[in-house]
Structure formats: C-alpha cells, structure tokens
Amino acid sequence: MLEKLTDIFKNSSIQDIYLVGFVDIEDGIANFYPDMRFYYFEIGEQFLELESMDQYSKLSVNIVDSIRYKFEIDEDMQPCKTSVNQIVLTDSMSTKNTVKSIIIYGLEVSNREQIICDSIQLNLNNGQELFIDPSFYFGINIGGAEQRMFWVENLAYGTKVSETIIEI
Structure with a gap:
C-alpha cells in the first residue's frame, strides 16, 4: 500500500x-x-479515502476508484458530497498541490488494501502542510502545524509515536 500511495502522488496532484x-x-x-x-x-483517476475509526483514535487510509457512502440513512435522505478544496488548500488552483512527502504517525498496518495509523501528514510542494487528525470530536479534522501540535498535546503523557517518512 505504501508503494501504491507513493505512485499515486508521484503521478498526480x-x-x-x-x-x-x-x-x-x-x-x-x-x-x-x-x-x-x-x-x-x-x-488523478483515484481517491484517497480517509476514515476515522476505533472511536476516533485511528485513521484508515485506502485507495478507491470512487467515493463511497459507508453510512446508513433513511430512505427520504440523499447521500451527497461537497468540495472543501477551497477551505483546506491555501491555493486550490495551484499546480503545486503536489505531495512532496508523507509522514505517517503510529503506522500499525500497511497491507495491500489499507494503511491504519494514528494520523498522517501531507507536505505539499507549495509549502503547505496538511495534518489529518482522526481524533477530532466528530471525526477527522484537517489543519496545519497548529493541528499537529494540538494532536501531540492530547496524546497520553509519555506516549511516543513512531514516524514513517516517505519522500515522493
């Protein structure tokens, strides 16, 4: 999975x-x-699916071909999506929204299907840092260095988290 992730980010923004x-x-x-x-x-042609799991303590990362709606709703409700690109990315129109490196915190599982970890950070070539925190009260929060510091401060005292760094 780490190889697939690297390949996707090498070829597309x-x-x-x-x-x-x-x-x-x-x-x-x-x-x-x-x-x-x-x-x-x-x-590119694929999606990186990020899911907060285990009562918002772990992050599951999958590569999928389309957006999946993995929750139950009533029949009178419609599943939908909304773009948060302009909220999350500093310059949503930049061609430099390419990933320079990935830091996986607390990597537990990396098999053909998915990665399970504590959190993940994408460092973009335009200098932006995207820290993906699955421990937010209602799911995932995406922020920068401040979000990473908040996440570290909320770790149990004395907890050491391993870092797996992947250069693209």
Missing part, C-alpha cells in the same frame, strides 16, 4: 477534497449533514 454526508429536505429546505468520519482526496 491533489485535484479536490470532498466531505461526504447526506441531505435531508424538511419544509422545502435542504440541509447538509456531513459525516466527518470520511474525507476523500481526488488524485
């Missing part, structure tokens, strides 16, 4: 970032309810 959820229409007004356990990074 981050084109979009999606948050999934559902729409519920009540009294003629549509309300979007995000499921912050899931984010999808569109990279």
Whole structure:
C-alpha cells in the first residue's frame, strides 16, 4: 500500500477534497449533514479515502476508484458530497498541490488494501502542510502545524509515536 500511495502522488496532484454526508429536505429546505468520519482526496483517476475509526483514535487510509457512502440513512435522505478544496488548500488552483512527502504517525498496518495509523501528514510542494487528525470530536479534522501540535498535546503523557517518512 505504501508503494501504491507513493505512485499515486508521484503521478498526480491533489485535484479536490470532498466531505461526504447526506441531505435531508424538511419544509422545502435542504440541509447538509456531513459525516466527518470520511474525507476523500481526488488524485488523478483515484481517491484517497480517509476514515476515522476505533472511536476516533485511528485513521484508515485506502485507495478507491470512487467515493463511497459507508453510512446508513433513511430512505427520504440523499447521500451527497461537497468540495472543501477551497477551505483546506491555501491555493486550490495551484499546480503545486503536489505531495512532496508523507509522514505517517503510529503506522500499525500497511497491507495491500489499507494503511491504519494514528494520523498522517501531507507536505505539499507549495509549502503547505496538511495534518489529518482522526481524533477530532466528530471525526477527522484537517489543519496545519497548529493541528499537529494540538494532536501531540492530547496524546497520553509519555506516549511516543513512531514516524514513517516517505519522500515522493
């Protein structure tokens, strides 16, 4: 999986970032309810699926061909996605939204199907750092160095987390 991840980032830039959820229409007004356990990074022809799991303590990373809606909703609700590209990326139109390096914190599993870890950081060629924190109260929070510092401060006292660094 680490090889596949490296190959994807070598060949393409981050084109979009999606948050999934559902729409519920009540009294003629549509309300979007995000499921912050899931984010999808569109990279070339594929998606990097990020899922907060184990009661928001671990991050599952998968490479998938399309966005998946892995939650239950009522039949009158519609699954949907929204782009958060312009909120997350400093310059969403930049051609330099390519990944320079990846830091995987607390790598537990890396098999053909997925990576399971404590968190992951993508360092972009434009200088932006994307720290993906699965321990946010309602799922995943994506931020920069400040988010990483917040995550480290919330680790149990004395906890040492291994780092796996991948240069692209």
